[in-house]
Amino acid sequence: MTHPYIPNAEPGARASMLAAIGAESVGEFYADIPPDLRLDRPLDLPAPLVAEHDLVRHMRGLLDRTTDTTRALSFLGHGCYPHHVPAVCDEVNSRSEFLTAYAGEPYEDHGRFQALFEYVSMMGELLEMDVVNVPTYDGFQAAGTALRMACRYTGRSKVLVTSAIAADKLSKLRDFLAPDIEIVLAPVAGNGEIGEVALDAGYAAVYLETPNVYGVVETRGRELADLAHAHGALLVVGADPISLGVLAPPAAYGADIACGDIQSLGIHQNHGGGQAGYIATQDHEPLVAEFPSRLFGIAPTKVPGEYGFGDVFYDRTSFALREEGKEWVGTAAALWGITAGVYLALMGPRGMREVGETILARTRYAMDALKAAGATVLHEDAIHFREFAVRVPSAGALLDALRARDIYGGVPLDDRTLLVCVTERHSISDIDRLATAVREAL
Amino acid sequence: MTHPYIPNAEPGARASMLAAIGAESVGEFYADIPPDLRLDRPLDLPAPLVAEHDLVRHMRGLLDRTTDTTRALSFLGHGCYPHHVPAVCDEVNSRSEFLTAYAGEPYEDHGRFQALFEYVSMMGELLEMDVVNVPTYDGFQAAGTALRMACRYTGRSKVLVTSAIAADKLSKLRDFLAPDIEIVLAPVAGNGEIGEVALDAGYAAVYLETPNVYGVVETRGRELADLAHAHGALLVVGADPISLGVLAPPAAYGADIACGDIQSLGIHQNHGGGQAGYIATQDHEPLVAEFPSRLFGIAPTKVPGEYGFGDVFYDRTSFALREEGKEWVGTAAALWGITAGVYLALMGPRGMREVGETILARTRYAMDALKAAGATVLHEDAIHFREFAVRVPSAGALLDALRARDIYGGVPLDDRTLLVCVTERHSISDIDRLATAVREAL
Amino acid sequence: WDEPIIFELSHPGRRGVAVPAPDAPPVELPEGVRRENPPALPEMSQLHVLRHYLRLSQENLGVDLNIDVGQGTCTMKYSPKVNDTFANAVAELHPLQHEDTVQGVLEIYWRLERMLAEISGMSRVSLQPGSGSAAIYANIAMIRAYHAARGEGHRDQVITTMFSHPSNAACAKTAGYEVITLMPDADGYPDIEALRAAVGPRTAALMITNPEDTGIFNPRIREFVELVHGVGGLACYDQANANGILGITRARDAGFDLCHFNLHKTFSTPHACGGPAAGACGVAPELEPFLPGPVVSFDGERYGLETPERSVGKIRPFLGVTPNIVRAYAWIMALGAEGLREVAETAVLNNNYLMHQILQIPGASAPWDKRRVEQVRYSWRELAEETGVHSEEIGVRAADFGVHYWTSHHPYLVPEPFTLEPTESYSREDLDEYAAILAHVAEEARRDPEFVKGAPYNQTIHKIDPTALDDPKRWAPTWRAYVRKHLSGSGSEG
Amino acid sequence: WDEPIIFELSHPGRRGVAVPAPDAPPVELPEGVRRENPPALPEMSQLHVLRHYLRLSQENLGVDLNIDVGQGTCTMKYSPKVNDTFANAVAELHPLQHEDTVQGVLEIYWRLERMLAEISGMSRVSLQPGSGSAAIYANIAMIRAYHAARGEGHRDQVITTMFSHPSNAACAKTAGYEVITLMPDADGYPDIEALRAAVGPRTAALMITNPEDTGIFNPRIREFVELVHGVGGLACYDQANANGILGITRARDAGFDLCHFNLHKTFSTPHACGGPAAGACGVAPELEPFLPGPVVSFDGERYGLETPERSVGKIRPFLGVTPNIVRAYAWIMALGAEGLREVAETAVLNNNYLMHQILQIPGASAPWDKRRVEQVRYSWRELAEETGVHSEEIGVRAADFGVHYWTSHHPYLVPEPFTLEPTESYSREDLDEYAAILAHVAEEARRDPEFVKGAPYNQTIHKIDPTALDDPKRWAPTWRAYVRKHLSGSGSEG
Structure with a gap:
């Protein structure tokens, strides 16, 4: 057959x-x-399921042995977030024309170039920065590259990194910067923000995140920017774009490079497969020259008034220069960039502000509710966006008890600390349900 | 806002x-x-859920209170069938361009015209008939219209209808033919096929179905065609197109009009919303003139060698002639026609034969299994396609017992009779599971 | 794309999808029952089938792609994508599942019924019909059953109006009625004097649209209803054009006994190239016993199904077109009372704004100097007289600019008609662009009529020769007919 | 469509989607923390956002739409639609859910890992990397950790070849290695004498593709591996070009210590405009302790997660690009061992058939007279010399006929290159059509070179002036930069 x-x-x-x-x-x-x-000999593989229906049955049998976050009440975040995904985002990114395209020229793939140009442009507005890359893999990669860019730009090889950062992300940074860049960790202050830092002329960059791993919003951005600049270093800020309708963008307080993950912008959790990284700077040629990723720009065509698109400054890349290019560039996460663009266009300035307000308010509500339920809320006085940590007698025992009630209560940061995530998807009654269950379980 | x-x-x-x-x-x-x-005053309606996420939560809450046929093992048929739907069928019919289009001209909607022309053309090959309509609502409507066509064509007003027909379908025929057409029911023979019939010159048509409501394949088509023709009547045959890879098409034994439902061709059960009707004849002008539905034909354009499409003989329709047209025509089920076309193109002649063979074999296997489990299989010696009836002490009690085991055991035809449906989606182990449960429950 | 007919893409031996093997003993079929010759279906790999249909899809417009204000009477509006996800959630439900296993869907039916009852003022609603025309037919079936139940089976006439949808006339005829059609009077309203003359003991019902397809609201509608009631007839409201009056005025308040909505028009379910759609029949209490069965019942705890006492029976199989019921319900839930009124007011505003723009195009007119609600039947009469270019030709040329329009149903009482209905979905800029395109084409028609008549220039294909489509010797309603008549050389008719 | 930039479609006050209201007390933010100016994002209704992106989608090609054999090295193949439905089923899974709640997904990881181990001959496989390049990087990270663990951190050179993907060189460089690149010898093979000269105590690894991007299989590959092993280095196989050798020959059988596959190439996950993709790293036993964590474990009953003892850590967040893992698994399950071999043999047959057709076009050549496996790097050198038309220009003109191609990575060792890889997804007719289009364009180039150089003519836009893209004063990587530099009149650089 x-x-x-x-x-x-x-x-x-x-x-x-x-x-x-x-x-x-x-x-x-x-x-x-x-x-x-x-x-x-023939490969030793399972007998094929050539009939599509047989394959469907087999796959459904496997996939049914999962319980996803629509079937349980999930407060899991820690780098992958359950925001609402507008149906139009899925409609656009499932279009065959986008889903199955790859790397055509600006002519036959005009739509891809325009959609990605629009994505970076909308991110530029959100970030108040003029240069944004076509997405790299994820926020981890974006942070690693941003720090490498800072080192190349300054010619230095030491970076100060907040320790209010996810352990996995720090693991990635260590591996990625390992051969030639030293990472110095900055302490976390009692309020959950980055603590006091001391710089010297060896530092290429200060790296902080806001909201940080504890969901705490950093408030000393301007001060740290000034400090970094005074030592000839750059301020690199990891920021989740979904917060930027209400929180000041890093550029507003002097950051030189912004970076992060765009999964929160209209992309499903996808079991961690929805990550995509952004890196942004101002339009400062020497810094732009350090981007390894592709940058798409708008260009005139031979017909007056017509726009086309193309690669900006392609000769930076490893496609052009192999090992002489900046790091490497390959197939990363372009479709998520298109999707995030759709999301930003749907939301507009009002939607981005409102989603931020809702998340701020509900996060605070959840902190109060869990405190009332008997958990110890960490960094209670800080401003939290979307996440906060609570201290409990046993994180594992509490999570098991909650799971028995179809609640995924949070991500354990250690044996006694739980990171709880609240988004616009969580209604007040969802939060109350969690609080009730926590009270009963503690 | x-x-x-x-x-x-x-x-x-x-x-x-x-x-x-x-x-x-x-x-x-x-x-x-x-x-x-x-x-x-304002309309008294529920408070709106303007935020898309709030709407999603509300709808999910409602829709989760259903248990569909992927979560239970279903043997329900009786006019709506659980065949495998190839993913490409869904991909095509969910394309915005098809889903949201309506009634454009052959130019800007060339794709719709071509896709529907191809659908009728593939149905024509399957049916061995030259004229097939753009889908009408459903198989019920198709049968009603086919019989009205026969009456208009012959100028007579009496039809002989098999009583091996679904009660609901007969209800529709009675209502639809009521004002001026008399329905005479033909008996069912002991073997489940249509019984002995007597005609006179008052009959416009003999109507039979194959497989009929009991899943029995009629074997006397040629004989009935000859009989009808001898009395100046037409033979109208209701046939499920999915059977026609293995069963002879009605035209092969002399039917004048074929009709039925195409839901089995790549269309989900959709809780009964996936029905669409076909009507087919040979290219005989006086009979073609009696179609109320739109017919799409191929036509040359002013560029040699180029094809276009358009309405064949539009002046038959009520769009053109209001009450002087044939019955009425409106928005029916075109998208399911396109979908069925995709299905036929995917399956090809081999796929249609194979799916027929598989259904024949598994139906027989299920009959044997249920007999062995203690049920009385009706019309056991007849050829069955996809469905068969069993006699049990209490259909309701058995169904309740099966449902408690996550099995939807069949459609009750009366208190003691159950109609069981088996398709290519039912594996041998599914059937064994049913048989075991029946044995335990009886 | 220059996409061949699918049969031309066939290659023997290929296939697009494989089928589970029988894994049970094969069944022997007697001669004459087994198919002898395999059907000449295309043989293609999966990618090639997909590619073919994706290309065809790109050769199609749709609400999502163009400024679809030109299909007047059809109420082309945005069908929210999120509602498709709800519709997909019922894909694998069987219509005869036990009620306990479909409570959520039955609740949606129940709730939508209550909403449509409130919107129309009627007491109960059937959601079974598969479209507006099927709903019209269902209403007529109920009218027939109602009169029959009262021993008034002699009523054999149905009155309708020329600017109501042809299905009102055609369904009534199919149901066995004589059809009387009221023509418009000099003001564009259905002629009330003609109605007065028509009503009588044979009158079964009045089937009327308001506003009619001209977009003109008949302010004397209650008089029409009362005239029919006065002779014992029923009044049935075709609410295909309800989009402009949601929350403004209701069928029952004007005295109607029955009405229907097109869920694929007013309530946003997608038009799907012409179905599946959905219709809803609303009735006053005296007609409840005749509703098609089953209807959804609710005892305060559990939803069930029941068939009304004197039901007309089935209009279509099963309960209704559930995916569209789900969509329509979700659409109303996203809007609420205030939102529906905003829909109506914005649709009317858009229509009047577009009319204002269109009437500035030399050669375009809107017959009868009346206010319009949600659509307008315009005329190119002046332009046609001046240039010889017909409305259809202008519409085809407009397609070269990515938009299109529909002329109207026959007969063309309004000469050289085109019917625009902008709905609430379109923005001011959309309307300006649409009007600008028509103005441009009208200007082209003046400058070079033959050029416009030769359109299209920018579509997949060029101007069709339609004569073959009406000639039995040459028409080809299927590829096999085409091959036989045009490719095989025999040319004989079957 | 002549679709504006999305900012041009904005209208203040509109919105595309509404957000749940806070329904909890608002939170005050101190000055400097709260955003001051709302971002200048577009304000559009939902239909208008959708329409914009649907139109853009129609201005794009994709495997599903065109004969996509022109993106050589990229292995453009059919990504079955049914696999997308499986991928969608994991959309709402969180990567840190408790293992008990994702057993089915972990089992898919486990089973796919075993399959890829069998296909490559390696003992364990990591499915974490987000693409082929990330997998190359992961392999280098493991190589570095391996040598470090053995106290051989002094090894600071990586050897690769010019016809391997640039990421081999670039990743090695990023990981801190000095890169030595072997050039092809006169026969088109990587120069084994150069390798002999390069290996030594500083050699950490050889990173090599086979067949290389020329499509030529290096028959002495085992010698290459042995030379590197001989000096204590590791041999790492870039299997981006595995499509033609599935089930024919395996990485481990040639002695490699590490290898990687691109699941979006060989194993059919969609290319998605350039990701998300997925890569798989296979390793021999001695490298298992260094795999990125976590990996899936199985105790015979339950699937779990564990981090290898000396893991290099995270290559990306979480476990991997699960939707693509699911797709790749389903694809292999649909084919089985026999099917994979058919994939390989058909891809190779298609490639050799297409080569046969292309080489009949005057002016086209395939440098080095060698057999090809699954792709060919061709050259228009002769045609360019004759007509002055460059390969890129011919590719752009071909796009006017609905197909396209990619030249190759820099540097253009093959002059005027174009790289075609027809894979198993295309039919003979597709290949004939593709070759006919190139033949036609080559003929055009001969007849009227300026015409071809002026292409495209049939696309959304016309020929771009690229100079602005490399000029810092004029480049505009975002719309705000464009407005500032080109529309505001100031023209100053930020």
Whole structure:
């Protein structure tokens, strides 16, 4: 039987093509593979499910053995967030034309270029910065690259990194910066913000996040920018764009590079497969030169008034220069960039402000509710956006008890600390349900 | 707040448009509605869920209170069938361009015309008939119209209808043919096929179905065609197209009109919303003239070799002639026609034969299994396609017991008779599971 | 794309999807029952089927793609994408599942019924019909059953108006009625004197739209209803054009006994190339026993199904077009009472604004100097007289600019008609762009009529020769007919 | 469509989606923390956002729409639609859910890992990397950790070849290595003498593709591996070009210590305009302790997560790009061992058939007279010399006919290159059509070179002036930069 995915496996087509080429068998084309490298048996794989229905049954059997966050009440965040995804976002990113395209030219893939240009442009408005990359893999990669950019730009090899950062992200930074860049950790103050820091002329950058790993909004951005600049270093800020309808963008307090993950902008949690990273700077040529990612720009065509798009300053990249380019560039997360653009266009300035207000208010409500339920809320006086940490006798025991009530209560940061995430998807009654369950379980 | 669905509700737009028209308020445009007809209060409707997420939560709350046929093992058929729907069918019919289009001209909606022309053409191949309508509502309507066509064509007003037909369908036929056409019911023979029939010159048509309501394949088609023709009547056959890869098409044994429902061709059960009707004849002008539905045909354009499409013989329709047209035509089920076309193109001749063979074999297997489990299988010696009836002590009690095991065991035809449906979606182990449960429950 | 007919893409031996193997003993079929020749369906791999249809989809417009104000009477509006996700959630429900397993869907039916009852003022609503025309037919079936139940089966006439949808006339005829059609009077209203002359003991019902397809609201509608009631007839309201009057005026308040809505028009379910759609029949208490069955019942705790006592039976299989019921319900829930009124007012504002723009185009007119509610039937009479270019030709040329329009139903009482209904979904800029395109084409017609007549220039195909479509010797309603008549050389008719 | 930039469609006050109201007391933010000026995002209704992006989508190609054999090295193949439905089923899973609640997904990871281990001959596989380049980076990170763990941190050189993907060089450089690049010898193979000269005590690893992007399989690959092993280095196989050798030959059988696959190439996950993608790193036993964490474990009953002892840490957040893991798994399950071999053989047959057709076009050549596996880097050198038309220009003109191609990575060692990889998804007719289009354009180039250089003619836009994109004074990587530099009149650089 000819497989539905392989038209020319049909024996007649195969024979006629061989005849046209003048070959006896497909084996001839493999003549360069030495016999001792040939696999002399079929691969040992499960029997195929060629009938689509059989495959569907098999996959459904596997996928049904999961309980997702629409079937439980989830307060899990810590880098992947349950925001509402407007249906139009899914509609656009599931269009065959976008989903199955790759790397065409600005002509036949005009739509991709325009959609990505619009994405970076809307991010630019949100960030108040003029240069934003076509998405890199994720916020981890974005932070690593932002710090490498700062080092290349300043010619220095030491960075000060907030310790109010996810352990996994720090692991990635350590690996990624390992060969030549030293990471110095800045302490966390009692209020949950970055603590006192001391710089010297060896530092390329200060890196902080807001909201940070504890959901705390940093309030000393301007001070840290001034401090960094006074030492010839850059301020690099990791910021979640969904907060920027209400929180000041890093550029407003002097950050030189902003970076982060855009998963919160209209992209499902996808079991962690929805991450995509942004990096942004002002339009300062020497800093722009350090971007490894592709940058899309608008350009005139030979018809007056018509816009086209293309790569800005392509010769920075490893596509152009191999190891002489900046880091590397490959297939990263462009479709999520298009999706985030759709999200920002749907939300507009009002939607972004409102979602921020709602999250701020509900986060505070949840902190109060869990405190009343008997948990110890950490950094209670700080401003929290979307996340906060609570101290409990046993994080594992509490989570198990909550899970028995179909509640995913939070991400354990350690044996006694739980990170709780609240978004615009969580109604007041959802939060009350959590608080009640926590009270009962503690 | 401006509603996301109503751009010009934005007060600025509204004011500027009123100014452009020279009107003071929207109220002016309603001046023709007399005051005593005006509703003097707001409609009493539930508070709106303007935020998309709030709507999603509300709808999910309702829709979660259902248990569909992927979460239970369903043997329900009786006019709506659980066949496998290839993913490509859903992909095509969810394309915005098809889903939201309506009734454009053959130029800007060339794709719709071509897709529907291809659908009727593929149905024509399956049916071995030259004329197939753009889908009408459902198989009920198709049968009603087919019989009206036969009456108009012959100038007679009496039809012989098999009583091996679903009660609801007969109810529809009675209502639809009521004013001027007499329905005479033909008996069912002991083997489940249509019984002995006697005709006279008053009959416009003999109507039979294959497989019929009991899943029995009629084997005397040729004989009945000859009989009908001998009395100047037409043979009208209701046939499910999914059977026609293995069963002879009605035209092959002399049927004049074929009709039925195409839901089985790549369309989900949709809680009964996936029905669509086909009617087919040979290319015999006087009979073609009796179609009320639109017929799409291929036509040359002013560029040699180029195809276009358009309405064939439009002046038959009520769109053209109001009450002087044939019955009526309106918005029916075109998208399901396109979908069925995709299905037929995916399946091809081999797929249609194979799905038929698989259904035949599994139906027989299920009959044997249920017999072994203690049920009395009706019409056991007949050829069954997809459905068969069993006699049990209490259909209701058995169904309740099966439902407690997450099995939807069948459709009760009466207190003691259950109609069981088996398709290519039911594996042998599914059938064994049913048989085991039946044995335990009986 | 220059996409071939799908049969031309076939290659023997290929396939697009595989089928589960029987894994049970095969069944022997007797001669004459087994199909002899395999059907000549295309044989294609999956990607090639997909590509073909994706290309065809790109050769189609749709509300989502163009400024779709030109399909007047059709109420082309935005069908929210989120509602499609709800519709997809019922894809795998079987209509005959036990009621206990579909409580959520039954509740949606129940709640939507109550909403539409409130919007129309009627007491009960059937959501079974598959479209507006099917709902019209259902209403007529109920009218027939009602009169029959009262021993008044002799009433054999249905009165309708020329600017009501043709299905009112055609359904009445199909149901066995003689049809009397009221023509418009000099003011564009259905002629009330003609109605006075028509009503009598044979009158079964009046089937009327208001506003009619001209967009003109008939202020004497209650008089029409009373005239029919006066002779024992029923009054049935075709509310296909309800979009401009939601929350403003209600069918029952004007005395109607029955009405219907098109859920795919007013209530936003997608038009789907012409269905599946959905209709809703609202009735006054005296007609409740005749509703198509089943209807949803609610005992305060549990939803169930029941068939009214003297039900006309089935209009279509099962309960209704559930995916569209779900969509319509979600749409109303997203808007509420205030939102529906904003829909109506904005649709009317958009229509009057567009009319203001269109009437500035030389050669365009809107017959009868009346106010319009949610649509307008315009005329290119002047332009056609001046240039010889017909309305249809202008519409085809407009398609070259990415928009289109529909002329109107036959007969063309308004000469050289085109019917625009901008609904609430379009922005001012959309309306300006649309009017500008028509103004441009009208100008082209004046400058170079033959050029406009030769359109389209910018579409997948060029101007069609329609003569073959009405000639039995040449028409080809299927590819096999085409092959037989035009490619095989025999040319004989089957 | 002539679709404006989205900012031009904005109208103050409109919105595309509404947000749940806070319904809890608002939070006060201190000055400097609260945003002062609202971001200048577009304000549009939902339909208008949708319409804009649908129109843009129609201005894009994709595997599903065109004969996408022109993106050589990218393995453009059919990504089955049914697999998207499986991917969508994990949309609402959170990556840090308790293992008990995601057993089905962990099982898919586990099973896919075992399959890829069998396909490559390696012992364990990490599915964490987000793409092929990220997998290359992960492999280098493991190599670095491996040598460090053995006290051989002094090894600071990585050897690669010019026809391997640039990420091999760039990732090695990023990881701190000196990069040595082997050039092709006269036969088109990487120069083994150069390798001999390069290896030594500083050699950390060889990073090599085979077949290289030329489509030529290096028959001495085992010798390459052995040379590197001989000096204590590791051999790492970039299997981006595995599509033609599935089930034919395996990485481990040639002695490699590490390898990676691009799941979005060989294993059919969609390219998504350039990601999200997925990569898989396979390793031999001695490298298992260094795998990125976590990996999935299985105790015979339950699936869990564990981090290898000396793990290099995270390559990306969480476990991996799960939607693509699910797709790749489903794709292999639909094919099985026999199917994968058919994929390979058909891809190779298609490639050799297409090469046969292309080489009949005057002016086209395939440098080095060698057999090709699954792709070919061709050259228009002759045609360019004759006509002055460059390969890029021919590719742009081909787009006017609905297809396109990619030239190759820099540097253009093959002059005027174009790289075609027809994969198993395309039919003979597709290949014939593609070759016919190139033949036609080549003929055009001969007849009227300026015409071809002026292309495109049939696309949304016309030929771009690229100079503005490399000039810091004029480049505009965002709309705000464009407004500032080109529309506001100030023209100053920020």
